[in-house]
Amino acid sequence: MKKILSLVLIAVVTLALAACGKKDDKTITVGASPAPHAEILEKAKPILEKKGYDLKIKKINDYTTPNKLLDKGEIDANFFQHTPYLKKESEDKGYKIESAGDVHLEPMAVYSKKYKKLKDLPDGAIIYVSNNPAEQGRFLKFFVDEGLIKLKKGVKIQDATFKDITENKKHLKFNHQQSAEYLPKIYQNQDADAVIINSNFAIDQKLSPKKDSIALEKPENNPYSNLVAVQKGHKDDKKVKELMKALQSKEIKDFINKKYDGAVVPAK
Incomplete structure (x- = not known):
């Protein structure tokens, strides 16, 4: 009798766990920066609801916690970083995480009060950029694309x-002594021939990357597109695929274009 009761109890527990597993399979928990990432995810919620998924958004306002949580399996995915950052974090900290796909780009732009095109810059022009060493290739790409500078053969632009x-x-002379948040002030004071400014800091100063810049990053094949990251081996999970389908849908692309007016653009 005790053996029968034990078997029944095991069966009940197994069914309960299976039921929980099925329920969790329909829940997608994503750690994300408040803006624009969490805003984009909020717009994707009803799309996923139609597919039977419950999207839970965990807002995280720093760049170190999301990958820690994902690596531990405390969230299903995160949405805040680009490929070079993910690569560096994984190399430095041994994270077993990977990209499930790109969603949007927060384009950097070159601004100038003196010149209308990069090719108009004079000999010896001073370009101010931030002191972030991880994005030097990103700054240089503007000038590589215009044919103004060349790099060593075999060097990838993001490296x-x-x-x-x-x-x-x-x-051209690149001044990289200033923090990114000070660059809009340098631009406004006309202290440089050109300044490269991150979109978030540009927007804070009422600058439109789309309308006010003389050069704007292109979304095509851009390594700095913001991606959704998942634990390695899970990018083909059904719920991850549905999440990416929603985030890469025409509805979300239209939302990004309308809401951010060029300060954030869909990845391509």
């Missing part, structure tokens, strides 16, 4: 540094 410049046709 490039100022030391990798092999040809500088206009002898």
